[in-house]
Amino acid sequence: MIESAILIKQGAEARIYTAPFLTRTAIIKERFSKTYRHPTLDKKLTARRVTQEARCLFKCRKSGVDTPVLYFVNTENSTICMEFIQGMIIKDLLISDNEYIQNKEKQDELAEKIGIALAKVHAVDVIHGDLTTSNLMLRESNQSLVIIDFGLSYVSSLPEDKAVDLYVLEKAFLSTHPNSEEMFANILEYYQKNYKASQGILSKLAEVRLRGRKRSMVG
């Protein structure tokens, strides 16, 4: 890792650093090896994951979703270098910013941005894989909604996969932000308005919810 990099997060799968990049600040995400895996297999799987994350990030950005700009990828040392987003994490906004907690109009504005961004992601068949309010940010400069952390992303055109993506976000919303049912319903409304193929996905979402409820009753 470059000398001036500062470790900001040590996760289960990756370390996240900030580091200077030309005249800017970059985020460097370094995946580390899993010691329980055979070294050759591990190297191959880690390289595949790094490539997949970079591909999905790039695919979304190319189609008009605001994501960090991809600076470079190095599969040899399993790192992705990308733009550092100056802004607020949506989870923090909804937990500690009174403007958002109390103002329905502000929440609706945010729901529209999230719904439109998700519609664009799914329209190019990217499944984010880890949609939570921690992986959504608002850019400080222009208040644009930015999607981060494509670490579990993959490409699929299946309505079922898109529905599960939405379900994961719904679960995250309802478990992290009390009384956010209306806001999440608005997100889905904007998603639907901005994505022609959404009908089948929303029907699948109803099925996925039902399965989730049955599972939690058994468990």
Ligand SMILES: Nc1ncnc2c1ncn2[C@@H]1O[C@H](COP(=O)(O)OP(=O)(O)OP(=O)(O)O)[C@@H](O)[C@H]1O
């Ligand atoms: N491009 C970015 N700009 C600004 N901050 C970022 C960026 N990428 C990541 N971060 C910060 O680092 C944190 C961890 O990044 P990321 O979610 O990509 O890693 P992770 O280890 O996969 O985390 P998680 O456990 O949430 O899956 C984010 O929650 C965010 O605070």
